Amino acid sequence: MFDSLVRFVREQYGTNEYIPLHAPVFRGRERELVLDTIDSTFVSSVGAYVDQFEKDIAAFTGVPRAVAVMNGTAALHAALKLAEVKPGDLVVTQSLTFVATCNAISYCNAEPLFVDVDRHTLGLSPSALEAWLDEHAFIDDHGNCLTLAEHRRIRACLPMHTFGHPVDLDALISVCDRWHLVLIEDAAESLGSYYKGRHTGGFGKIGVLSFNGNKIMTTGGGGMLLTDEQTGKRAKHLTTTAKIPHPYEFVHDEVGYNYRMPNLNAALGCAQLEQLPTFLDSKRTLAMRYIQFFKNADLQPIVEPDGCHSNYWLNGVICRDKVQRDALLKATNDAGVMTRPVWTLMTRLPFYTHALQGPLSNAKWLEDRVVNLPSSVLPAGA
Numbered sequence: 001m002f003d004s005l006v007r008f009v010r011e012q013y014g015t016n017e018y019i020p021l022h023a024p025v026f027r028g029r030e031r032e033l034v035l036d037t038i039d040s041t042f043v044s045s046v047g048a049y050v051d052q053f054e055k056d057i058a059a060f061t062g063v064p065r066a067v068a069v070m071n072g073t074a075a076l077h078a079a080l081k082l083a084e085v086k087p088g089d090l091v092v093t094q095s096l097t098f099v100a101t102c103n104a105i106s107y108c109n110a111e112p113l114f115v116d117v118d119r120h121t122l123g124l125s126p127s128a129l130e131a132w133l134d135e136h137a138f139i140d141d142h143g144n145c146l147t148l149a150e151h152r153r154i155r156a157c158l159p160m161h162t163f164g165h166p167v168d169l170d171a172l173i174s175v176c177d178r179w180h181l182v183l184i185e186d187a188a189e190s191l192g193s194y195y196k197g198r199h200t201g202g203f204g205k206i207g208v209l210s211f212n213g214n215k216i217m218t219t220g221g222g223g224m225l226l227t228d229e230q231t232g233k234r235a236k237h238l239t240t241t242a243k244i245p246h247p248y249e250f251v252h253d254e255v256g257y258n259y260r261m262p263n264l265n266a267a268l269g270c271a272q273l274e275q276l277p278t279f280l281d282s283k284r285t286l287a288m289r290y291i292q293f294f295k296n297a298d299l300q301p302i303v304e305p306d307g308c309h310s311n312y313w314l315n316g317v318i319c320r321d322k323v324q325r326d327a328l329l330k331a332t333n334d335a336g337v338m339t340r341p342v343w344t345l346m347t348r349l350p351f352y353t354h355a356l357q358g359p360l361s362n363a364k365w366l367e368d369r370v371v372n373l374p375s376s377v378l379p380a381g382a
């Protein structure tokens with residue numbers, strides 16, 4: 001089985017060399033636009049490409065305003081600040097995620113509150129959240145959601161669209177509304193993914209994208225906040241040192257951040273974004289081939305949830321058990337085909353073992369079984 005998987009992956013990429021999990025591809029105007037930026041001397045935090053990139057991402061995702069920053073983690077940090085997450089607050093999130101989601105919470109001196117994921121979305125479970133809140137929380141006279149035990153404020157909910165598969169947004173939004181939680185979407189992996197026809201990242205107060213080198217398109221390093229006009233204005237201010245516009249004076253009205261995406265990176269982003277529709281087509285083609293390949297195997301390919309259109313950023317399978325997972329990881333990696341298990345649960349990391357948490361049985365079940373498979377955009381013509 002694993003031999004035929006290795007052969008299948010090699011056929012897709014047409015190579016006997018090492019096959020990475022996800023490599024960027026530069027087949028468009030990347031060189032042209034980056035060189036143009038150098039020639040212009042506007043390589044840093046001000047320039048035409050960074051403004052253009054924001055407009056183009058806003059248009060692609062259908063949000064009123066997009067604000068470019070230097071990486072997805074910075075975008076998450078700024079988003080939580082803009083959601084008024086204060087020191088000591090709790091922010092609901094999932095333990096099955098990349099550590100950046102939780103780091104951003106910690107940067108605010110807030111703490112994560114972990115609830116379980118759903119097996120079919122791999123993302124935060126609305127019913128698990130509702131169950132935890134019903135048992136452990138109440139709304140006070142000021143409309144704050146507080147824990148019963150210590151009266152700690154639960155300010156926001158930060159779900160993550162795992163591998164590009166959208167969480168159950170309708171149900172999650174109604175739980176957040178009932179419990180007065182601000183919804184922030186970690187859409188770092190889901191550029192090009194839609195829930196009921198609308199782009200992910202546009203449902204909460206703020207959505208966050210990443211353009212790290214391993215994402216569906218890259219700016220080298222980069223991130224974006226997706227939001228409404230008013231919050232977008234605040235976001236731009238906060239991420240550009242909170243400077244009050246003035247022809248020549250330097251006055252700042254709060255402690256801001258130097259998080260602006262450099263124009264040089266945005267130039268790369270503009271060139272990559274032109275190819276995004278092609279990348280998305282390629283990824284869907286590859287995903288359908290994987291699904292077909294695993295049709296009669298006892299490995300379950302991870303497929304987009306009902307009502308969703310995923311970008312299939314990373315393909316994955318769910319193994320029977322940990323023994324089969326480990327055998328798959330060893331056979332493929334030994335054969336020069338890179339595969340990886342899912343992240344170690346956040347609740348196992350030493351700095352989060354004592355965090356508040358509900359039952360995490362689905363997250364643990366998935367942690368033992370998920371393997372990600374090579375998912376780079378296919379070679380041209382393949």
Ligand SMILES: *Cc1c(COP(=O)(O)O)cnc(C)c1O
Pocket residue numbers: 071072073074097098100101160186188189210211212222223
């Ligand atoms: C990539 C990623 C981020 C942000 O990463 P950066 O490298 O800081 O751009 C955040 N959350 C998730 C789930 C990610 O996959």
